[in-house]
Amino acid sequence: MAEYLVLIYEDESAMEQADPSAWQTMMDGHMAFGEKHGASMRGGNALQPAGTATSIRGDGAGGFTITDGAFAETKEALGGYYLLEAADLDEAIALAKEIPAAFGGVEVRPVRPLG
Amino acid sequence: MDASVEAAVADAHRREWAFVLAATVRVTGDIDLAEECVQEAYARALTTWPDQGVPARPGAWLTTVARRRAIDLLRRNATHERVLPQLVGTGDDAPDVPGAPGSIDDDRLRLIFTCCHPALAPESQVALTLRLVCGLTTSEVARLFLVQEATMAARITRAKKKIAAARIPYRVPAADELPARIDAVLTVVHLVFTTGHTAPAGSDLVRTDLVERALHLSRMLRSLLPEDPDVAGVLALILLTDARRPSRTSADGTLTLLPDQDRSQWDADEIAEGLALVREALGRRPPGRFALMAAIAAVHAEAPTWSSTDWAELVGLYDLLVRIWPSPVVSLNRAVAIGFADGPAEGLAALDALAAEPQLATYGYLASARADFLRRLGRHDEAAAAYRRALALTDNAVEAEFLAARLAESEREARPAS
Numbered sequence: 439m440a441e442y443l444v445l446i447y448e449d450e451s452a453m454e455q456a457d458p459s460a461w462q463t464m465m466d467g468h469m470a471f472g473e474k475h476g477a478s479m480r481g482g483n484a485l486q487p488a489g490t491a492t493s494i495r496g497d498g499a500g501g502f503t504i505t506d507g508a509f510a511e512t513k514e515a516l517g518g519y520y521l522l523e524a525a526d527l528d529e530a531i532a533l534a535k536e537i538p539a540a541f542g543g544v545e546v547r548p549v550r551p552l553g
Numbered sequence: 554m555d556a557s558v559e560a561a562v563a564d565a566h567r568r569e570w571a572f573v574l575a576a577t578v579r580v581t582g583d584i585d586l587a588e589e590c591v592q593e594a595y596a597r598a599l600t601t602w603p604d605q606g607v608p609a610r611p612g613a614w615l616t617t618v619a620r621r622r623a624i625d626l627l628r629r630n631a632t633h634e635r636v637l638p639q640l641v642g643t644g645d646d647a648p649d650v651p652g653a654p655g656s657i658d659d660d661r662l663r664l665i666f667t668c669c670h671p672a673l674a675p676e677s678q679v680a681l682t683l684r685l686v687c688g689l690t691t692s693e694v695a696r697l698f699l700v701q702e703a704t705m706a707a708r709i710t711r712a713k714k715k716i717a718a719a720r721i722p723y724r725v726p727a728a729d730e731l732p733a734r735i736d737a738v739l740t741v742v743h744l745v746f747t748t749g750h751t752a753p754a755g756s757d758l759v760r761t762d763l764v765e766r767a768l769h770l771s772r773m774l775r776s777l778l779p780e781d782p783d784v785a786g787v788l789a790l791i792l793l794t795d796a797r798r799p800s801r802t803s804a805d806g807t808l809t810l811l812p813d814q815d816r817s818q819w820d821a822d823e824i825a826e827g828l829a830l831v832r833e834a835l836g837r838r839p840p841g842r843f844a845l846m847a848a849i850a851a852v853h854a855e856a857p858t859w860s861s862t863d864w865a866e867l868v869g870l871y872d873l874l875v876r877i878w879p880s881p882v883v884s885l886n887r888a889v890a891i892g893f894a895d896g897p898a899e900g901l902a903a904l905d906a907l908a909a910e911p912q913l914a915t916y917g918y919l920a921s922a923r924a925d926f927l928r929r930l931g932r933h934d935e936a937a938a939a940y941r942r943a944l945a946l947t948d949n950a951v952e953a954e955f956l957a958a959r960l961a962e963s964e965r966e967a968r969p970a971s
Binding site for chain 1: 641642670672718719720721722724726730
């Protein structure tokens with residue numbers, strides 16, 4: 439078995455403008471996903487909008503530059519994640535397809551085991 | 554070195570590479586190590602077969618040697634505590650015996666499905682398939698796609714790393730995924746064929762080596778998945794299209810288009826085999842895209858002359874194809890068929906409806922098809938402009954020469970500028 443981090447990227451402005459029922463559908467979808475795949479679930483959460491992000495970069499000489507905003511400004515912003523356990527990429531992709539992401543999509547990244 | 558032994562090894566390389574590698578990967582659980590062992594097995598064949606004779610079943614001999622070498626290396630690695638990350642799906646229940654019916658075929662399919670996994674970039678799928686399934690060297694693959702060897706090596710390495718790190722399984726997909734995954738494999742095979750059929754660049758119209766690899770791959774798939782209508786469709790499409798190869802360039806190397814080809818030069822065996830496969834591929838309703846494309850090629854193959862082509866049938870087939878596989882290129886071909894079924898003015902109108910397609914903006918065939926209809930309508934000024942545009946969009950020397958000749962003809966026909 440291996441772990442996969444599934445990153446949910448969605449268009450924040452489209453989500454804000456969406457009908458409240460779309461929001462409810464999404465939340466119901468996440469609840470259903472969590473209940474159905476509890477055995478594979480190693481973690482997961484929603485994030486505050488990208489506007490709340492702070493990026494910190496070391497300058498290599500002990501100093502830091504702190505800037506407002508996410509590392510990469512994209513139309514679709516990271517809005518949440520799941521940490522899932524799966525036997526292989528096919529199984530991880532099958533799980534990822536069930537994650538609601540009506541305003542974007544998800545990215546599946548294998549976790550590199552350390553140590 | 555005995556030339557017949559060398560030929561036997563080359564033949565075994567062409568025929569058995571996928572078989573030997575796929576079976577060895579099951580032992581090593583690692584593609585790179587398996588490749589190394591298989592290469593050594595072929596090298597061993599070159600030194601052993603001259604004395605001991607060519608074995609009755611070269612594939613089984615090579616598999617045994619490669620697997621023995623792999624087990625050796627794995628033992629040595631184990632003592633050095635260097636454990637390789639196992640490819641998912643190789644350490645499972647089914648320990649296969651070389652030569653056991655079913656199991657080996659299954660391994661080749663595992664290899665093909667791994668190379669053509671949709672999580673790999675399309676150009677990586679093609680490169681991996683030619684490298685691992687066809688046994689081409691990295692420099693050969695690089696030459697086929699006209700990229701630097703270092704670029705191709707990096708592409709293949711990156712793809713192999715992803716297979717290991719993301720755990721792309723070495724497995725035949727489950728039944729519910731199988732149609733989509735077979736389609737991905739056939740897309741790769743078809744891309745290998747089309748790249749060879751009209752080389753995007755270079756001095757030759759056809760890259761025979763790529764065409765033959767595509768034919769070899771589709772025959773292998775046909776033997777492994779004999780019931781699949783899409784596999785039958787791809788093989789039919791390749792056979793029926795390739796059957797025209799002898800007539801596509803004239804003796805002096807210039808391009809001859811379908812209307813002017815000498816149909817007596819077409820390969821009758823390939824056509825007969827292709828037509829039988831088309832009928833099989835069309836047996837499933839609704840027919841898949843490769844079955845329809847093959848049926849289109851069959852209409853041309855069955856017409857004794859260009860003027861007796863059943864254009865109405867072709868338009869009907871393109872209508873079906875556009876519905877299941879909407880693409881600007883299919884629409885373009887449909888427009889050309891309309892031009893022959895209903896007349897050049899109708900064809901031109903259908904082509905001009907596609908003018909805004911961004912995908913066709915740099916596609917030379919749109920310009921050359923427009924040029925051809927304009928020429929037939931006697932609008933030579935406009936035809937010349939369209940030929941000029943088509944000429945600017947091709948990097949293939951044979952095509953360019955053909956278009957330049959048509960351009961000169963249109964310029965002669967056009968009224969002199971006043």
